[in-house]
Amino acid sequence: MIRRKRGLSSLHVGPHPEGWARGNTTLKRLLGVLQHRAIPGPRLSVGKTAAAVILLLSARPPVRLSGQSVDQLALRFASMTAVTGLEQAMADSLRGLFPGSARDRVGNVTLTLGQGSPKRLLSCPLDEVGYVVGNILPDGFLLLRRVGGATRTASPLLDQQLEGHRVTVFGARGAVPGVVAVKSTHLTRGRVGPGTPDPVFTVDNAYVDVGATSAAEAQGLGIALLAPVSLAKRPQLYGERLLAAPAAGRRAACAALAAAVQAKPKVKGTVVVAFTVQSLYASNAGLASVKALQGPFDDIKTAALPARYGDTAVETVALADADRLVREIVQWMEGR
Amino acid sequence: MKAVRDCVLAVLLLSAGPPVYLSAQDSVRISEAQSVLAPLVETYGVSGAEGPVREVVKRLLPAWAVSSTDTAGNLWVRLGEGGPVVVFVAHLDEIGFRVTGIRDDGTLELETRGGFISSLFEAQPALVHTEKGIIAGVFIPRDSGFARHTPPPLRVDVGTTSRAATIARGVGPGGTVTMPKQYVRLAGTRATGRSFDDRVGSTAQLLALRRLDRATLKHEVIFIWSVREEIGLEGAEAAAASLGTNPRRVYAIDTFVSADSPLELPNFAVAPIGRGAVARALDNSSITPPAYVDSLVQVARARGVALQIGTTNGGNDGSEFTPYGVVDVAIGWPLRYSHSPAEVIDLKDVVSLADLIRAVAETW
Numbered sequence: 189m190i191r192r193k194r195g196l197s198s199l200h201v202g203p204h205p206e207g208w209a210r211g212n213t214t215l216k217r218l219l220g221v222l223q224h225r226a227i228p229g230p231r232l233s234v235g236k237t238a239a240a241v242i243l244l245l246s247a248r249p250p251v252r253l254s255g256q257s258v259d260q261l262a263l264r265f266a267s268m269t270a271v272t273g274l275e276q277a278m279a280d281s282l283r284g285l286f287p288g289s290a291r292d293r294v295g296n297v298t299l300t301l302g303q304g305s306p307k308r309l310l311s312c313p314l315d316e317v318g319y320v321v322g323n324i325l326p327d328g329f330l331l332l333r334r335v336g337g338a339t340r341t342a343s344p345l346l347d348q349q350l351e352g353h354r355v356t357v358f359g360a361r362g363a364v365p366g367v368v369a370v371k372s373t374h375l376t377r378g379r380v381g382p383g384t385p386d387p388v389f390t391v392d393n394a395y396v397d398v399g400a401t402s403a404a405e406a407q408g409l410g411i412a413l414l415a416p417v418s419l420a421k422r423p424q425l426y427g428e429r430l431l432a433a434p435a436a437g438r439r440a441a442c443a444a445l446a447a448a449v450q451a452k453p454k455v456k457g458t459v460v461v462a463f464t465v466q467s468l469y470a471s472n473a474g475l476a477s478v479k480a481l482q483g484p485f486d487d488i489k490t491a492a493l494p495a496r497y498g499d500t501a502v503e504t505v506a507l508a509d510a511d512r513l514v515r516e517i518v519q520w521m522e523g524r
Numbered sequence: 525m526k527a528v529r530d531c532v533l534a535v536l537l538l539s540a541g542p543p544v545y546l547s548a549q550d551s552v553r554i555s556e557a558q559s560v561l562a563p564l565v566e567t568y569g570v571s572g573a574e575g576p577v578r579e580v581v582k583r584l585l586p587a588w589a590v591s592s593t594d595t596a597g598n599l600w601v602r603l604g605e606g607g608p609v610v611v612f613v614a615h616l617d618e619i620g621f622r623v624t625g626i627r628d629d630g631t632l633e634l635e636t637r638g639g640f641i642s643s644l645f646e647a648q649p650a651l652v653h654t655e656k657g658i659i660a661g662v663f664i665p666r667d668s669g670f671a672r673h674t675p676p677p678l679r680v681d682v683g684t685t686s687r688a689a690t691i692a693r694g695v696g697p698g699g700t701v702t703m704p705k706q707y708v709r710l711a712g713t714r715a716t717g718r719s720f721d722d723r724v725g726s727t728a729q730l731l732a733l734r735r736l737d738r739a740t741l742k743h744e745v746i747f748i749w750s751v752r753e754e755i756g757l758e759g760a761e762a763a764a765a766s767l768g769t770n771p772r773r774v775y776a777i778d779t780f781v782s783a784d785s786p787l788e789l790p791n792f793a794v795a796p797i798g799r800g801a802v803a804r805a806l807d808n809s810s811i812t813p814p815a816y817v818d819s820l821v822q823v824a825r826a827r828g829v830a831l832q833i834g835t836t837n838g839g840n841d842g843s844e845f846t847p848y849g850v851v852d853v854a855i856g857w858p859l860r861y862s863h864s865p866a867e868v869i870d871l872k873d874v875v876s877l878a879d880l881i882r883a884v885a886e887t888w
Contacts, residue, residue, distance in 0.1 A: 328711075329786060344670040345647075352644045352864035354708065354716060365708050367716050367866030373640050374781040374837040374862050375788055377808075386673045389643075395786045397860070397868055399710025401798075409711060422704060424649035426660035427683015432649060500647035502662040 258510045259429070261443035266423040266433035269356065271318030271416040272336035272468040277358070278314055282463050285446060294477040295465040301521070302455030306486035309460045310517065311475055312442040313467035313490070316435040317346065317499075319391065319417040321357065324407065328400030330357065330366070332417055334391050336468035343499035348389040353501075354420040355396060361410030365420065366398035419501055429507040437495030440505040441513065445491045448517035456523030460485070491517065554713055557874040560584055560730050561715075562707040564723040568653060570620035570700035571637045571755045577616045581726055581749050586734050596762035597751040601733065604741035608772030610888075611746045611850075612732075612881060613760055613841045614725030615753030615778065618718070619863055621645075621678070621701040623652070626691065630684035631664065634677070634701060638754030640863040646675045648703045648865075652682060656694035663703070703865060713798070713871045720867040722753065724857055724874055725777035731878035732885065740886045746771075750841050753778075757809075760841035764848060771850045773816070775884060776842030777877070780804050780834060780856030793836040795858040798870035800830025801877040804854035809839030810846060816853050819888065820880075827883040830876045832858070855880060 256264070270278040275295055282297045283289050289299040297314075317337040321330050337346060352370030356363050396417065400406040423433035431440060442463060449461055460482055464474030479485065493513060495505045550558075563584070569577035578599050582591055589601050599616070619638030626632055632652065636642070647665035651658050661682035666675045680701055684690045705718040729747050746767075751759035764774075780802040783793040795802045803820050805812045812820075817833060824831035842852030857873040 325786075327786075345665070348643060348673065349647060352641070352861060352866050353648075354866055365710060365716070367710075367861065367868060369785050369787050370641065370644065370861050370864045370866065371787050372781045372783075372785070372860070372862040372864075375783060375793060377837055379789075388671065388673050393787070397710070397785075397866075399712055399714035399716075399868070401712070405711060422649060424660055424662065424704070426649075426662065426681075430683045432662050497647065497662065497665050500665045502647050502649060502665065504662065 256447075258443050258447040258514055259507050261446050262431055262436075262440040262505075262507060262510055263423050263425075265439035265443050265446075266431060266436050267421045268439075269318065269358065269416065269418040269421060270314045270316055270465075271320065271418060272315035273466050274318070274320070274335070274416045275314050275465045279463070279465065282314075282446070286449065292477065292481055294474055296474050296478050297463040298478060298482065299449065299461045301449070301453075301459045301461060302457055304457050306457040307460070307484075308457065308487040309462060309478065309483070309485040309489070310445065310521070311462040311464050311478065311488070311490050312445045313438055313465075313472075313474065314442060314463050315465055315467055315474075316418070316438065317468060319350075319394075321396075321411060321413055321415045321417060324403045324411065324413070325395075326403050328398070328402050328406045329369070330396035330398065330406065330411065330417075332391050332394045332396065335416075344388060346499055347391040347394065349419065349501050350391070350394050351389040355417055356420050357396065357398060357411055358416040359410030360412065360415075364398050364409045364411060366396045369395040369397055424502070430504050431507055432497070432502040432504045434501050434503060436503040436505045437493050437498065440507065440510045441491040441493045444493070444510045444513035445517060447510075447514045448521065451514070451518055453518045453521040455521050457486075459521050489520065550713070553875045554871045557727065557731060557871050557878070558709075558715070561723060561727040561871075561874060564726055565707040565717040565719055566705065568620075568651070568700075568702050568705075569617055569719075570622070570653070570702060571617040571752045572622070573653060573700045574616040574751045577723075577726075578749065578751075581616065581730065584730050589733060594762065594766065596759050598759045598763050599749040600763075601747040602744065603736075603738055604744045606743050607770075609744045609746065609767070609770050610885070611748060611763075611767065611771045611774040611845065612729055612885070613748040613750050613763065613774060613776055614729050615722045615750045615759065615841060616726060617751055617754050618702070618721070618723075619754050623695065623697050623699045623701060625697060626687045626695070627679070628687055630682065630686050630690040632661075632680040632682065632690070632695065632701070634679065637700070638863070642678055643673055643675050644864050645678055645703060650680045650682075651702050651704055652680065652695050653700045653702065654694040654696070659693055659695055705865065710868065714868060715871060716866055716868050718865045718867060720859055720869050721779040721862055722777075724859075724869060724877070725779070728777055728857070728874060728877040728881055731874070732881035735878070735882055737886055745885045753841055757839060757841050757844050760844040764844040764850070767845075767848070769848045769850070771845060771848075773851045773853055774842040774845040775881070776804075776810075776840035776852060776854040777881065778804070778840045778854065778856055779838070779859045779862060781836045781838055781862045782858035782860055784858060785860050793834060795832045795834045795836075797858045797860060797868065798872055799858070800832055800873055801880045802832045802834050802856045802858055804836060804840065804856045805833055806835035807838050807840060807854065809843035810852040810854055812853050813851060816851055820853060820855070820884070823883050823888050824880055826887070827879060829879045829883060830872075831880060
């Protein structure tokens with residue numbers, strides 16, 4: 189029922205063990221969480237507090253993340269988009285969260301805590317499989333190419349999740365809403381007989397409709413080749429603190445790392461905290477570059493959380509597990 | 525605790541996507557159309573559970589309008605006097621699911637309400653509508669059969685692990701299931717959302733009523749917002765039976781499913797969005813007599829209303845009236861990607877449709 193999210197390197201144990209959720213212990217804990225909770229979750233009613241928060245947040249200054257709980261951080265991170273290799277917007281938000289942090293030449297956001305030895309590295313990958321605009325057609329439709337996912341076993345249905353759903357195109361003038369075209373069910377009637385092939389939808393069939401009627405109108409919205417594109421992010425809380433969203437496992441793990449840093453642990457020696465980019469390209473290029481630029485390290489770990497429904501728009505993590513990960517990270521930083 | 529929950533909800537709402545907005549260049553008419561359409565689109569009402577949508581329609585009616593609800597659930601507004609009676613009908617319901625059972629592991633078994641491509645719901649957030657409120661969940665992704673487009677029958681996970689726990693949350697057979705939806709503006713005067721079919725028709729009837737010159741009516745005009753259209757025109761069937769042979773004409777105000785898309789065959793149904801309402805002269809349930817199509821064109825032309833003529837697939841509520849000798853003049857507006865979470869319209873067509881309904885009521 190639950191499987192570890194592929195692509196996370198947390199099970200690797202070597203001279204520099206990378207991995208927080210080791211072996212089966214975390215997995216078993218999460219199984220427990222997911223299988224034994226039956227407490228009603230939040231209802232979808234908007235109270236006065238929600239209204240106030242909406243008013244405050246909708247002013248939309250540069251994203252402010254300081255002083256938030258792991259739940260809030262996880263929700264916020266899960267609503268962000270960081271297509272692999274194009275993570276700058278999310279990296280900017282993280283830099284705002286951690287004064288004193290820096291962005292290296294590859295794009296990783298790093299923060300150094302403590303001093304002296306041992307010197308250890310704690311990382312979390314920011315990026316996700318996504319898309320970029322590959323072509324703009326004369327009638328204003330956009331075509332896509334996938335970014336990431338080629339070097340790992342992506343779900344065969346990853347692209348199909350685009351079909352008939354809302355996407356966001358991150359243009360030079362801001363986020364542009366659009367949809368991916370789908371055949372109208374009415375117009376397929378009488379045209380599809382028994383035994384008709386039933387192929388999965390691929391990105392090559394993805395026509396993005398932003399409402400533009402010409403290439404010039406699309407370009408006028410700030411859309412150009414290589415603009416990042418992702419499913420519109422709609423994180424959903426359900427059950428007992430279960431969070432469903434694309435790449436929810438990674439985002440919740442990064443939220444746990446952020447929350448642990450915000451807890452101001454008494455660090456033993458030096459801990460370099462790195463929110464890494466391009467984990468899905470060039471043999472985990474972001475993490476490798478942190479090692480090359482700031483190493484050597486006496487110990488290396490990657491924050492990770494198990495997830496179910498992995499690689500889907502409803503990849504699900506238990507936020508109770510994120511709580512535990514925060515505690516484990518703090519203990520590790522403090523050398524306990 | 526409630527404050528934390530509300531904060532989380534607020535973040536969820538904000539992260540759902542770009543907010544509804546009015547473009548600076550919007551005309552008064554476009555703005556008015558959007559102000560009626562957006563709340564209707566963001567209200568849930570699977571076939572058989574249209575109550576919330578019906579209440580929004582009632583709230584948006586002009587103050588002078590007197591409405592009533594029949595035993596089937598259809599909402600009626602009658603005005604004018606004398607014959608020949610004419611009827612306008614748009615439907616309130618939307619496609620979705622109904623809960624048919626709860627498995628031992630707490631997940632929900634479903635049946636579809638209306639026709640749609642089931643993969644569009646797979647691996648998406650889910651909302652279960654119960655008497656106690658809305659329960660969040662997810663449509664469970666398949667765990668096999670990855671080489672096929674079509675998933676196995678969908679189920680919903682509400683985060684419980686036993687039947688008892690699910691029941692304790694107020695979920696049971698008969699409840700309806702949808703996915704979250706939002707009205708979002710696209711470029712120009714275009715917009716996307718789910719259930720434009722037939723909230724646009726419902727909106728057009730409301731807009732027409734708001735501007736209708738009642739003093740000009742030469743006969744009785746009945747506006748109906750019907751139920752259970754998507755599962756077999758059931759509400760219209762009841763309305764037609766109650767009116768019998770009294771009406772002369774019925775105008776079904778419903779979607780014109782358009783082939784205005786790079787994925788569709790151009791054989792028919794090519795009515796581009798943004799070019800006005802469409803005379804739905806031929807579909808799978810009705811044929812409008814050519815003389816009536818001509819009359820509709822004349823009415824539109826006299827008022828300067830944009831009107832296209834076309835043929836598409838699907839049925840319409842008006843066809844339930846034809847066995848009683850009532851001529852069905854189906855009128856629609858072009859819609860891309862029908863019955864999907866990403867339907868696309870042009871608001872100019874909503875205004876055009878409303879103006880045409882008003883013109884027909886006042887002059888025909």
